[in-house]
Amino acid sequence: xxxxxxxxxxxxxxxxxxxxxxxxxxxxxxxxxxxxxxxxxxxxxxxxxxxxxxxxxxxxxxxxxxxxxxxxxxxxxxxxxxxxxxxxxxxxxxxxxxxxxxxxxxxxxxxxxxxxxxxxxxxxxxxxxxxxxxxxxxxxxxxxxxxxxxxxxxxxxxxxxxxxxxxxxxxxxxxxxxxxxxxxxxxxxxxxxxxxxxxxxxxxxxxxxxxxxxxxxxxxxxxxxxxxxxxxxxxxxxxxxxxxxxxxxxxxxxxxxxxxx
Amino acid sequence: xxxxxxxxxxxxxxxxxxxxxxxxxxxxxxxxxxxxxxxxxxxxxxxxxxxxxxxxxxxxxxxxxxxxxxxxxxxxxxxxxxxxxxxxxxxxxxxxxxxxxxxxxxxxxxxxxxxxxxxxxxxxxxxxxxxxxxxxxxxxxxxxxxxxxxxxxxxxxxxxxxxxxxxxxxxxxxxxxxxxxxxxxxxxxxxxxxxxxxxxxxxxxxxxxxxxxxxxxxxxxxxxxxxxxxxxxxxxxxxxxxxxxxxxxxxxxxxxxxxxxxxxxxxxxxxxxxxxxxxxxxxxxxxxxxxxxxxxxxxxxxxxxxxxxxxxxxxxxxxxxxxxxxxxxxxxxxxxxxxx
Numbered sequence: 328x329x330x331x332x333x334x335x336x337x338x339x340x341x342x343x344x345x346x347x348x349x350x351x352x353x354x355x356x357x358x359x360x361x362x363x364x365x366x367x368x369x370x371x372x373x374x375x376x377x378x379x380x381x382x383x384x385x386x387x388x389x390x391x392x393x394x395x396x397x398x399x400x401x402x403x404x405x406x407x408x409x410x411x412x413x414x415x416x417x418x419x420x421x422x423x424x425x426x427x428x429x430x431x432x433x434x435x436x437x438x439x440x441x442x443x444x445x446x447x448x449x450x451x452x453x454x455x456x457x458x459x460x461x462x463x464x465x466x467x468x469x470x471x472x473x474x475x476x477x478x479x480x481x482x483x484x485x486x487x488x489x490x491x492x493x494x495x496x497x498x499x500x501x502x503x504x505x506x507x508x509x510x511x512x513x514x515x516x517x518x519x520x521x522x523x524x525x526x527x528x529x530x531x532x533x534x535x536x537x538x539x540x541x542x543x544x545x546x547x548x549x550x551x552x553x554x555x556x557x558x559x560x561x562x563x564x565x566x567x568x569x570x571x572x573x574x575x576x577x578x579x580x581x582x583x584x585x586x587x588x
Numbered sequence: 589x590x591x592x593x594x595x596x597x598x599x600x601x602x603x604x605x606x607x608x609x610x611x612x613x614x615x616x617x618x619x620x621x622x623x624x625x626x627x628x629x630x631x632x633x634x635x636x637x638x639x640x641x642x643x644x645x646x647x648x649x650x651x652x653x654x655x656x657x658x659x660x661x662x663x664x665x666x667x668x669x670x671x672x673x674x675x676x677x678x679x680x681x682x683x684x685x686x687x688x689x690x691x692x693x694x695x696x697x698x699x700x701x702x703x704x705x706x707x708x709x710x711x712x713x714x715x716x717x718x719x720x721x722x723x724x725x726x727x728x729x730x731x732x733x734x735x736x737x738x739x740x741x742x743x744x745x746x747x748x749x750x751x752x753x754x755x756x757x758x759x760x761x762x763x764x765x766x767x768x769x770x771x772x773x774x775x776x777x778x779x780x781x782x783x784x785x786x787x788x789x790x791x792x793x794x795x796x797x798x799x800x801x802x803x804x805x806x807x808x809x810x811x812x813x814x815x816x817x818x819x820x821x822x823x824x825x826x827x828x829x830x831x832x833x834x835x836x837x838x839x840x841x842x843x844x845x846x847x848x849x850x851x852x853x854x855x856x857x858x859x860x861x862x863x864x865x866x867x868x869x870x871x872x873x874x875x876x877x878x879x880x881x882x883x884x885x886x887x888x889x890x891x892x893x894x895x896x897x898x899x900x901x902x903x904x905x906x907x908x909x910x911x912x913x914x915x916x917x918x919x920x921x922x923x924x925x926x927x928x
Contacts, residue, residue, distance in 0.1 A: 378804075399804045400807060417797035417801065424787075431791050434787060441783055491805065495805070
């Protein structure tokens with residue numbers, strides 16, 4: 328049973344077609360990459376899946392149920408979490424508070440409980456903080472709990488953002504360019520982290536990435552997007568040798584690739 | 589015991605104020621100023637939820653105050669007094685006003701919260717400058733509607749709330765208005781503090797910091813906005829109801845953009861996203877207004893000038909996103925924090 332199915336997705340921004348007949352099926356447990364040149368429509372696809380945009384045409388099935396009519400927070404509550412290309416934390420609150428708020432959808436109390444400080448309120452609040460601390464501990468971030476995210480080094484901010492996504496108890500995690508702006512040693516740690524959370528939390532991961540090192544060492548399957556259309560799909564080694572991909576995307580980066588491999 | 593320390597301190601202060609009022613140790617003028625301070629605390633802290641914590645720009649707070657003021661006054665006049673507008677008091681005598689006065693205030697708060705929907709629903713789709721214009725429009729809608737209902741006095745205004753206060757004093761002669769102001773101001777501060785202190789209420793702050801992230805990372809932004817706007821306008825409505833009874837006369841001209849601006853100045857003076865800042869600035873601002881009274885209209889030159897200076901040299905306000913207990917850690921023992 329596929330975890331996520333995108334069927335014949337077309338998306339327009341006014342007259343511009345950002346996504347063209349996009350089809351993809353993700354099986355549980357996969358680690359799949361989406362690559363493509365800038366402006367190919369990768370982030371648009373993530374925004375469509377997370378419910379931020381409604382596709383002009385087509386259907387998206389998560390656990391075999393259509394999610395295109397749901398609001399973003401409802402999609403999240405089904406177990407579909409994501410991170411953002413440019414880290415989007417709530418910077419006026421501490422790391423711990425950030426990880427608590429992301430559990431907002433399963434807050435089992437109403438605002439009245441909070442105002443009257445009822446028993447339900449305290450129970451749920453405790454559970455939320457406990458969950459957040461568990462995640463922070465497992466990611467070795469418990470020392471950062473009281474810090475403000477913007478004061479953390481960039482690599483840690485990424486870790487915190489991934490932690491925030493994990494509080495949702497996701498079955499599918501979308502990572503939008505997790506390695507963007509990182510130095511090589513950060514990237515190595517990120518690769519380890521992604522492999523580790525995948526096993527630890529039994530995740531299916533779908534990631535967008537420009538860093539060939541990340542894509543090639545992590546992904547089992549790759550999907551190459553150009554002008555909103557899939558131009559190639561397959562294992563990393565197939566993709567590397569695909570002439571269409573080289574032409575569209577890797578062509579101008581061949582030298583870099585050789586250096587990395 | 590420690591848990592309730594701040595509450596006990598507050599109740600002691602309340603008791604002291606009530607005794608002072610009862611014994612008439614202060615003259616009537618200072619008594620009224622103190623009542624205004626209480627009302628302004630409610631207004632500024634409730635607006636702080638929107639302008640400070642949620643980061644929207646609401647400049648129509650006086651509109652909600654007007655709804656509350658008129659609802660409470662009409663209910664009280666209709667129920668407890670014999671007046672030219674409503675004829676004889678409806679089915680219950682003036683003596684019941686003692687118990688029903690707070691009930692009418694809460695009803696007034698509900699009505700104001702319903703009018704708050706006029707802002708809350710558009711806020712789902714717009715924000716920032718556009719929402720500010722909507723709040724301004726709501727302020728005008730409320731003011732103009734009241735002006736055009738001749739049955740409640742239209743632009744001439746509406747008076748007689750003194751009779752309600754007198755009716756309460758006839759039953760037991762204690763300073764009822766001050767008691768209710770203290771009670772409602774205390775309750776609304778506690779309610780707001782608990783709301784923004786809860787993870788649920790922190791959704792409001794998440795919307796301010798990054799609305800897109802809030803929406804995608806599981807915050808039901810529409811519901812959170814709805815609650816925030818209704819809570820804020822509801823408290824403003826209760827404050828309006830109390831205001832009407834302190835002054836004893838209301839007219840639509842009281843609740844214009846001028847009044848909204850006054851409330852906004854208090855919020856910005858105190859600091860965005862700081863409840864203790866709002867309380868502090870409400871006290872400071874009300875007292876300052878009274879001290880500047882000899883300047884007459886020139887105070888409206890001086891106060892905006894102060895605002896310009898404030899924005900230039902301390903744009904975050906007196907407290908700026910911090911609470912009093914952050915500035916003076918010694919105060920923490922009065923406000924024990926949650927430990928989970």
